Amino acid sequence: MTFLKHPVLSVFFLFATLQFGIAQSNTLFENEEVRVLKLAETYKKLAPITVTASYSSRSAGGKNDFYSEGDYWWPNPEDPNGPYFRRDGLTNPDNFTAHREAMIRFSQISGGLGSAYLISGKEEYAEALIPHLQAWFIASDTRMNPNLLYGQAIKGVVTGRGIGIIDTIHLMEVAKAVTAIESSKSLAPDDLKKIKAWFSDYLNWIYTHPYGIAERDNGNNHSVCWAMQSAVFAELVGNQEVLDYCREMYKTKLLPDQMAADGSFPLELARTKPYGYSLFTLDAMTTICQVLSTPTHNLFEFTADNGRSIGLGISFLVPFVKDKSPWPYPKDVMYWEEWPVRHPFLLFGGLAFDKANYLTLWKELDGNFDNPEVVRNMPIRFPLLWVDRE
Structure with a gap:
C-alpha cells in the first residue's frame, strides 16, 4: 500500500482504510455470528455420542474402533452373500454409517461451540464442549482409538483401507475448536494435553502407517484431503515436520499434478459426479493454502512451474458456482440439485485475493445445508474458526 506524502492526510487515509477493512469484515461475518450463536444454544444441551454408541457386526475391529464402509460398494445380485462390487458415484443406502x-x-x-466462544468469550460454550472432547479422546469407555484401521471396509474384500482416512476430515473443525478454547479456564491443562496427545498419535498413524501412505499417494482428492487434515492436525500439535511436508507436497505434487491448464481437475471430471467432486477438491486445496500460508510461504500467490495456481482453479469454477447451467461436463449422477452451497474456497480466495465478488457470492449461498451427502463433503462449516477477523 502506498500512503499519501502529507503526514496528516496519510494518517487520515490509514485510519479510513483500517476502518473500512473492519467494517467490511464485520459485514462479512455478521450473519455468520447470528447463525453460530443460535446453533450453539442447541449444541450446548447435547450429550456426547461417540463410536462406542453403535457397532456393526461387519466390523473387524472392537468397540472403540471407528468403522465405515465404502460408499459405492453394493451386494452382487448374482451372489448376494459374496463380495460387494463397485458402482461409482452411487451410494449404497444400507451401508453402516x-x-x-x-x-x-x-x-x-x-x-459451533468453539465459534461461539470465539465470538462471545463466554465460558458456557467452552464448558459445554469439554464433555464431548473428553468422551471422544480421553475416557477409556467411550474414546475412539487413534487410527482408521477399519475405515471404508468392503464386505468380502477388505476389512479396512487407506481410502477410509478421508472420513476424518470431519475432525478438522474439532481441532480448530480445541485451539479456539485453549485459553478457556474451563479446559483443564491435563485434558488439553491428552486431547493433543490423541491428535498427535493419530497424525503419526496417518503419516507412517501403510494405509496413510497409500492415501497420501492415492493421486486424486484423497491425496488432497490427506494433506489438508494432516496440516490441520499438525498445526494443533505443533508438528513442524508435517507442516513443512504438506506445504511442499502441495507445491510439488498436488497442485501441478492434479490441476489442468484451464484450472480444472481432470481426475475429478472423469468421475460420475464431476461437479460435486470438483467443488470438493477445490475447497480442500484452498483450505491447504489457508492453513499453510505464512508470510514467507504464501500458497495463494504460489504458481507451479507448469503455471498452475489456486487462483486459476478458483477462476475456473466460480462461473459455474454462479450459474451451473452452462456446466460443459456431464451432470452428477446423484445430488446434482443440491450443489453448490457456501463453499470455503470462495471465502478464503476472496479474502486472499481481495475479490469482493467471491465474498458476495459466498454470503449469498446456503450455509445451513443439511443434506447428508452435502454435509459429508463439506467439513468446513464454521468459517470463524479458520479466518483472522482482526
Missing part, C-alpha cells in the same frame, strides 16, 4: 454420523455430529457441535 453410524460412526461417520457420530463424528460429523461431533464436528458440528465442536465447530
